[in-house]
Amino acid sequence: MTTIDTIIFDLGGVLIDWNPEYVFLKAFHGDRNKMQWFLDNVCTSAWNENQDAGYPLDQATEDLIVRFPEYENLIKMYYGDWENMLGGSIDETVHILETLVKLNKYKIVALTNWSHETFPIALKRFNFLSWFDGIVVSGEEKTRKPFAKIYTTTLDRYNIKAKNAIFIDDSLRNIEAAKKLHINGIHFKSPKQLIETLKSYNIYIP
Template sequence: MTLSSPRAVLWDVGNVIVRWDPRALYAKMFEEPADLDRFLSHVCTLDWHVEHDKGVAFPDNAAPLIARFPEHEAQIRAWDARFPEMLSGPIPETAAVIEALAARDVPQFALTNMPQSKWPAVQAMSPVHFGHFRDAIVSGDEGVIKPDRRIYEIVLERTGLQAADLLFIDDSAANIAAAMDIGFHTHHFTDPAHLRAAVERHGLL
């Protein structure tokens, strides 16, 4: 149980700071919604993509999938080549909280499951806000993803903080549960409208 108040914020990125949705890209490539659903549920699935988050290179991960689904080669390669089209900009409520925390000199960090090669494109979606972060732990660099305990240990090593010093904000219940087990303060991000009040409850704003 964490008893002290946090003094820094650790942010998830995808769908907490910046919107990410493969459908934003593939809706341009499939005319029929049923074909789009089938592709994302049977070909380029999130289970397949998680290997990129672990550090597997896109060409290496694509090759066996293309061998299984040669008719979808162009769409499979687009996951890499057109990745920025899956991004649709920062979430305004989060951006406002990041700015408010920065104005109070609250230390901010990022912890994201993300391919290392895509991190620059994500940062480019909101360079001012990401510029407030003192460090970012990117799973593709570390070879381990949330909710593995090791990536939270890496956060503590990199930041020099204790778990109880950090408020961790993430949209995944599994990631939140893992952080709580280690002693982080947490906020399960489910509605942007609730974010500021959650941060205020922890005394950071």
Template sequence: MSEIRHIVFDIGKVLIHYDPEIPYARLIPDEAQRRWFLENVCSNEWNLEQDRGRTWEEAEAELIARHPEQEPYIRAFRRHWHEMVPHAYEDTVAILEGLLAAGHDVTMLTNFAADTFAEAKERFPFLKWPRGVTVSGEIGLIKPDPAIYAHHAERFGLEPAATLFIDDSEKNVEGAREAGWQAVQFTAADRLRQDLDRFIVSMKR
């Protein structure tokens, strides 16, 4: 195992809670109808294209053309996005803060629409703490595309084998490993502390 000199954090579901169900539980009270809508209309796959850089105007127009009867609920996705990210994971933020205080080199790599990331950065100041961040919506690439890992490594001068990536998505973790990075899947802050102790034991503290 190479000595780790760089640590890269994902953001959603690692540092910030994200759940589209939160506003839609109020907007579409019927559970079956709500589940159908979030699986077939404003789905994860549809939302991922905004993370790739598609504008909300284009995204909404595409869905409204196919599901005109759902227009109010389609437009509600962006309008109520702030409710989908209600809080940070304070225990993970504390880990991030500790790593930075100890002098570790920390950056972020996230699948995030450019405009919603700008909002998140103002709401959650710790997103400004690391040395920098790659936002998928700003560069037109999304994890686990190998190109986004290469872009991030080149932009921030990271040696892939000396980089540890933290992400909640197994696919994204595997993508990082295929790019030559070390990587761990985030499940909980306690487990992350154990992983960090295992990987960065040789780093300066």
């Protein structure tokens, strides 16, 4: 059995509920189909991920308005009203984090795809972010998951051995990238599933 001494958490979708739907369903007056078309074709996940890698929000907004001038107001809303996309903490996972911190047996680190321009909002809102031994924010590093550089940066910065670490993320793509670097991975689906999977590493959450 591998000795685990470090646990690396993703934030969005694992500890923090974030969803553009919280803003755009209202903007589209409850029309989920129209909202989904807009998020699939205009303010896409791929577009947002570019900002997670450090691209300026204002420039990204201007770029998209050039391509889709008819949606200017909605495009401006994406980052203008971004704070309202934060739905709150995922309390059951925060409890898991708190338990691991109190055990005082593990180095606890966060690795998140997040714009460096909006991350300060999360730092102010979520006190549990201060519990980590370190947080690697993609926007500050000018790269993002699933690219290898952000994983190796995390390992090097906090003196982590890949084989002794577990990475928890709700994106299977990001987990597979971590595993290529010999980091143990847990594809997060629910707090209950996480608790059960941690048992296979002899980590028990009451």
